[in-house]
Amino acid sequence: MSETGKDWDEKKVQAAKWFESLRDQICEEFQSIEGELSSGNKADMAAGKFDRTPWNREDSDEPNESGSILKGGGEISLMRGRVFEKVGVNISTVYGTFSEEFRERIPGAVESKGAFWAGGISLVAHMQSPLVPAIHMNTRMIVTSKGWFGGGTDLTPMIPNHQDTSDFHNALKNCCDQHAPHYYQEHKEWCDRYFYLPHRQEPRGVGGIFYDYLDSSEQGGDWTSDFAYTQDVGKTFLDIYPKLVRRHMNKNWTDEQRETQLIKRGRYVEYNLLYDRGTQFGLKTGGNTEAILMSLPPEVKWP
Secondary structure, three states, X not given: OOOOHHHHHHHHHHHHHHHHHHHHHHHHHHHHHHHHOOOOOOOOOOOOOOEEEEEEOOOOOOOOOOOOEEEEEEEEEEEOOOOEEEEEEEEEEEEEEOOHHHHOOOOOXXXXXXXXXXXXXXXXXXXXXXXXXXXXXXXXXEEOOOEEEEEEEEEEOOOOOHHHHHHHHHHHHHHHHOOOOOHHHHHHHHHHHHOEEOOOOEEOOOEEEEEEEXXXXXXXXXXXXXXXXXXXXXXXXXXXXXXXXXHHOOOOOOHHHHHHHHHHHHHHHHHHHHOOHHHHHHHHOOOOHHHHHHHOOOOOOOO
């Protein structure tokens, strides 16, 4: 994506507005689901609502502990409810300068002398019912001397359910196929490789799609088409996941199923703390710690 500074400024605004809009749509839908619960183990609880906490780092020109300079901010939207035991939806728009060490690992950061801009949305939902799968979704845009999109979504059932897995992947395939015939298989395989726990020799869940460094200009595409794909990933998530939640949320579950859920969550914690690049990126650039670790479940067990 070879663009002028003015072109990039306009694209940053477009992307940031979309991430905020998607956040609003997701929060509205999830609060609606909270109000719809009519039976099951937690039906007598009050419906949850999102609390929003803004944060910003506009005042700091000093390098943080990692040697990076971070400015900008974001907003944490967090809900603890009777369907969603804990769900966080974060948006952020940050900029600054990568440390000498970290810029070597980011495309175009050496050429930009460490200068970067990053905007995005990140979501993780941990559910009350072990019959409802946990999910992660994030999409982002990053600009150094280059610019690209990344993100994806993946499903982590506590109790295996073939229909849920099939419907989730079919929705993602339909999304990908609207943009490029190779996207689904390529991004599905990338997801399978990425969300894998080497020390356990097992996947985190049943996969989904994952992509990074998406700049299709060399293949005849452009920023607009890459942005459209990134938007459709968010829209597809917003369509399919609520359907899976509503499919199971009113069913009763057993103590044994809850125990299985809590142990499965331990794998989620291990992955996010040991391997997740988004976690590492946030901590390396001095991001908001509460927002970065929002993905961790509220209750977890190890056998």
